[in-house]
């Protein structure tokens with residue numbers, strides 16, 4: 001029987017690439033999407049995943065809100081049962097604003113979307129994971145941080161704080177559930193070409209790209225491959241894997 005994986009922000013970008021990889025790996029995939037305008041895109045991602053012979057469920061949820069996360073987990077269990085094996089916390093936003101002009105609404109939204117969503121989702125999913133996880137049947141939580149969580153980025157203070165928070169919380173949870181068949185790891189992507197980067201000032205982006213030692217901006221497959229590695233790497237927990245072309249060296 002196929003195992004179940006939930007991924008937040010599965011409509012496009014890194015989320016869509018990782019969702020397809022989950023399908024390729026044989027998981028039934030629950031795709032959470034945010035806005036009504038993303039529904040069609042998410043359906044297209046789901047159709048591609050089903051070509052791997054697995055099932056999908058798409059659920060509209062604003063994962064910055066606890067009640068929407070509850071709805072997402074309940075819909076998952078109603079459809080696939082409570083043996084949830086993988087949670088990928090991917091949904092994220094950025095403001096790109098200096099710390100004088102930014103408003104509290106803007107930075108609270110970044111923290112709620114990038115960090116609180118991870119807190120809500122792990123709080124809701126862990127009890128189901130712990131009820132069936134074992135050394136031979138591990139469950140995995142993969143959290144999408146950023147190089148912004150490892151170093152400072154100008155005009156991204158709220159984003160960097162949220163992504164550093166994701167790393168701190170992942171390490172703490174990895175320790176809390178080590179030895180219980182649950183591994184918790186982070187991916188901290190460098191610059192990867194998605195809508196998130198297309199929205200950034202292109203002159204700034206080109207200048208940044210020129211500073212990447214490998215010489216180019218990464219692709220979504222680089223992150224999907226990192227996720228696949230973490231899901232298969234039975235002895236790896238509490239780690240941060242950073243596909244970033246040498247941009248940040250830990």
Ligand code: NAD
Nearest residue numbers: 009013014034062063090091092146189191192194195196
């Ligand atoms: P993207 O903007 O293409 O995708 C973000 C996804 O999150 C979308 O599917 C969006 O609908 C979803 N989302 C946003 N707010 C949500 C909410 N409240 N509830 C549910 N879903 C919500 O960006 P991306 O580049 O694919 O980013 C994916 C993740 O990777 C983010 O966490 C981002 O911070 C991180 N990241 C991206 C890069 C990069 O260079 N692209 C680098 C480092 C980290």
